Amino acid sequence: DQFDLTIRNGLVASDKEVFEADVGIVGERIVAVARGLPAGKRDIDATGKYVLPGGIDTHCHVEQRSGMGIMGADDWYSASVSAACGGTTMIVPFAAQHRGHSLKQVAEDYAALATEKSVIDWSYHLIVSETDQKTLQEDLVEQIRKGITSFKVYMTYEQLKIDDYQMLDVLALASRENALVMVHAENNDVIKWVSQKLLESGRTAPKYHATSHVALAEGEATNRVIQLSKLFDVPVLIVHVSAPDAIATISAAQRIGAQVFGETCPHYMLLTEDAMDLPGVEGAKYCCSPPLRDRAAQAALWTALKEGVLQTVSSDHAPYRYDHTGKLPHGDDTTFKQMANGMPGLETRLPLMFSEGVNTGRMTLPEFVALTSTNHARMYGIAPRKGLIETGADADIAVWDPKHEVVLTASELHDHVGYTPYEGMKVTGWPRTVVSAGRVIVDDGAFDAAPGSGRFIARGTPLPFQKERQISARGQFFRALADGNTEGHTGFGYTDRQH
Numbered sequence: 001d002q003f004d005l006t007i008r009n010g011l012v013a014s015d016k017e018v019f020e021a022d023v024g025i026v027g028e029r030i031v032a033v034a035r036g037l038p039a040g041k042r043d044i045d046a047t048g049k050y051v052l053p054g055g056i057d058t059h060c061h062v063e064q065r066s067g068m069g070i071m072g073a074d075d076w077y078s079a080s081v082s083a084a085c086g087g088t089t090m091i092v093p094f095a096a097q098h099r100g101h102s103l104k105q106v107a108e109d110y111a112a113l114a115t116e117k118s119v120i121d122w123s124y125h126l127i128v129s130e131t132d133q134k135t136l137q138e139d140l141v142e143q144i145r146k147g148i149t150s151f152k153v154y155m156t157y158e159q160l161k162i163d164d165y166q167m168l169d170v171l172a173l174a175s176r177e178n179a180l181v182m183v184h185a186e187n188n189d190v191i192k193w194v195s196q197k198l199l200e201s202g203r204t205a206p207k208y209h210a211t212s213h214v215a216l217a218e219g220e221a222t223n224r225v226i227q228l229s230k231l232f233d234v235p236v237l238i239v240h241v242s243a244p245d246a247i248a249t250i251s252a253a254q255r256i257g258a259q260v261f262g263e264t265c266p267h268y269m270l271l272t273e274d275a276m277d278l279p280g281v282e283g284a285k286y287c288c289s290p291p292l293r294d295r296a297a298q299a300a301l302w303t304a305l306k307e308g309v310l311q312t313v314s315s316d317h318a319p320y321r322y323d324h325t326g327k328l329p330h331g332d333d334t335t336f337k338q339m340a341n342g343m344p345g346l347e348t349r350l351p352l353m354f355s356e357g358v359n360t361g362r363m364t365l366p367e368f369v370a371l372t373s374t375n376h377a378r379m380y381g382i383a384p385r386k387g388l389i390e391t392g393a394d395a396d397i398a399v400w401d402p403k404h405e406v407v408l409t410a411s412e413l414h415d416h417v418g419y420t421p422y423e424g425m426k427v428t429g430w431p432r433t434v435v436s437a438g439r440v441i442v443d444d445g446a447f448d449a450a451p452g453s454g455r456f457i458a459r460g461t462p463l464p465f466q467k468e469r470q471i472s473a474r475g476q477f478f479r480a481l482a483d484g485n486t487e488g489h490t491g492f493g494y495t496d497r498q499h
């Protein structure tokens with residue numbers, strides 16, 4: 001036989017088109033995409049199905065301690081199984097540096113866990129909370145050169161946040177090393193002030209989480225980091241964009257040429273803050289940061305994806321159980337400041353976007369592919385190896401049954417969270433067969449793969465750094481200043497021209 005595995009008679013989708021083709025696989029790779037291929041040693045009949053590049057989830061929290069110090073409920077095994085069962089074939093979660101810890105040690109420990117347990121291919125981003133010389137100039141540079149070409153910083157959460165001065169050090173380094181900075185942009189002092197006043201007035205229920213993380217705090221911090229990025233003309237990506245305030249500032253910056261990118265998540269497009277207004281503390285299940293917003297925000301997000309203001313849809317899977325280990329450290333007395341932030345979403349991301357996006361006409365199938373896979377691969381330096389069904393690419397494929405109906409319920413999902421924010425919701429469209437690097441790991445809905453069978457994928461240069469970058473005289477001068485290398489520089493601004 002010419003092929004180890006063939007997927008025949010389906011409709012293959014890319015980020016641009018949908019076409020009839022068979023897919024031929026040898027070992028871990030796609031070697032042919034054409035009509036009329038002969039059956040391989042194993043042949044999957046995809047009649048009536050879509051053959052999609054497996055999802056890539058570039059924002060999820062796996063086996064990680066949160067900004068509030070709470071350990072997530074999913075390890076690399078349960079998270080990667082859950083992802084796979086929902087059609088995602090690569091995850092890129094976070095190795096989080098909490099203050100006082102060595103970034104190098106954090107990264108090495110995290111990679112060891114993934115190597116041992118992940119059932120699908122993986123990489124990780126770093127979360128950087130220290131900006132000392134060793135963290136930035138040694139450990140981070142070493143990680144970037146090993147293929148960890150992106151990292152996240154926080155503007156809020158007391159234990160993780162960096163200030164504007166530190167942000168400039170981080171942005172200068174990213175500019176020099178061609179690494180993509182992902183920013184959690186919320187104004188910490190606004191949230192702190194409102195929270196304090198709410199607690200003092202006796203307002204402790206989960207819904208006040210949304211009150212305190214007011215959308216203008218997100219808009220302000222988003223604008224602030226964009227302005228800071230312009231000092232070096234360095235690309236930045238704003239993660240989990242939730243509201244029109246942030247969308248407007250990103251869009252305005254893009255219109256004047258700033259290299260600003262954005263991500264959103266299914267829950268911001270499908271749920272509203274009203275979900276938190278439940279009896280007792282049950283609203284904690286819907287607590288995430290930024291918080292759920294209103295229907296106007298949902299509409300603005302769908303439009304921002306359609307118009308290309310935002311480029312990726314990630315899960316921001318942040319798995320906390322509805323008990324003392326996660327959402328309710330103080331049981332029924334837990335205040336909105338004490339609940340773990342975040343919601344599960346690794347497994348439901350693709351089905352929700354397909355059912356609520358493609359089936360409703362809010363996005364085309366190629367747009368769905370771009371937002372859930374191709375754009376992630378390009379943005380984070382994984383293309384052309386992943387993100388498209390093409391000769392030479394890794395055989396990471398979701399064979400998608402567009403008619404398969406599922407009523408979402410926590411007990412049928414594979415994460416360890418124990419609840420789903422979408423309990424009882426019906427989705428149409430599910431990946432019944434999933435192929436990871438040529439291995440059929442989900443076969444007609446049944447999962448089978450060994451812990452550790454996924455591979456580390458060293459990532460290349462993120463797309464925003466691959467293009468010839470337009471760096472202004474201002475950007476060039478401040479980059480040189482950051483590197484302590486202004487000799488021979490013509491300088492920038494009136495102060496230099498006076499001499």
Ligand code: URP
Pocket residue numbers: 061184240287288289290316318341342343
């Ligand atoms: O509430 C959320 N999103 N928790 C996860 C941590 C983060 O900031 O992404």
Ligand code: ZN
Pocket residue numbers: 098101
């Ligand atoms: Zn510690």
Ligand code: ZN
Pocket residue numbers: 184239240289
């Ligand atoms: Zn975040």
Ligand code: ZN
Pocket residue numbers: 059060061316318
């Ligand atoms: Zn997150």
